[in-house]
Amino acid sequence: QVQLVESGGGLVQAGDSLRISCAASGDRFSMYVMGWFRQAPDKDREVVAGINWSGDYTYYTDSVKGRFTISRDNAKNTVYLQMNSLKPDDTAVYYCAAALRWRVDGLQISDFGSWGQGTQVTVSA
Numbered sequence: 001q002v003q004l005v006e007s008g009g010g011l012v013q014a015g016d017s018l019r020i021s022c023a024a025s026g027d028r029f030s031m032y033v034m035g036w037f038r039q040a041p042d043k044d045r046e047v048v049a050g051i052n053w054s055g056d057y058t059y060y061t062d063s064v065k066g067r068f069t070i071s072r073d074n075a076k077n078t079v080y081l082q083m084n085s086l087k088p089d090d091t092a093v094y095y096c097a098a099a100l101r102w103r104v105d106g107l108q109i110s111d112f113g114s115w116g117q118g119t120q121v122t123v124s125a
Contacts, residue, residue, distance in 0.1 A: 002027040002098050002114050009094060009119030017084045020119055022096030029077040030054075032114075033099040035107050036070060036081045038092035038121075048094070049081060050107040059106055063089075086123045093118040 008020035022034070035050040049070040050059040058070055069082040079096055097112035 002029065002032060004096050004098065004114055004116035006094065006096055006116040006119040009121045011122045011124065012086055013124050014087055016086050016123070017082070018086060018121060019080055019082045020094055020121065021081075022079045022116055024077045024079070024098070030074040031100070033102045033111075034070075034072055034079040035097050035099065035112055036079075037095045037097060037109065037112075038090075039095070039118075040092040043092075045095070045109060047107045047109065050102075051079065052102045057102065083121070086121075088123050088125050091121060091123050093120050 002024045003026045004022050004024055006020060006022045012018050030053055033052055036048040037045050038048050039045040047061050048064055049068055051070045051072050055072050067085045072079040095118045096116045098114040099111040101111050
């Protein structure tokens with residue numbers, strides 16, 4: 001299995017940008033599909049973005065398309081989420097996770113077996 005540690009969260013204002021990172025250790029990072037998820041208070045955890053093993057394919061939930069960009073650096077065992085034009089609705093704990101399966105029709109939380117501890121992102125109005 002792979003161990004994941006998120007970093008880079010914080011408090012920003014609406015319209016600002018923020019990049020969060022997820023460092024992996026343990027198993028071979030390049031064999032994993034990576035995803036970013038988020039969970040706001042009193043809401044279910046939701047998919048934000050995903051990236052396949054090589055970075056050739058990405059997936060975004062509709063609410064972040066055009067604003068967020070997921071990327072990975074397999075040499076550094078790290079996946080990133082660049083978040084631009086942040087909105088108060090983006091406030092949540094953001095988690096990265098790893099899976100062995102890439103779905104062409106989107107990500108399923110149940111596919112992801114390894115999770116980080118999360119990093120808080122708070123966007124003030």
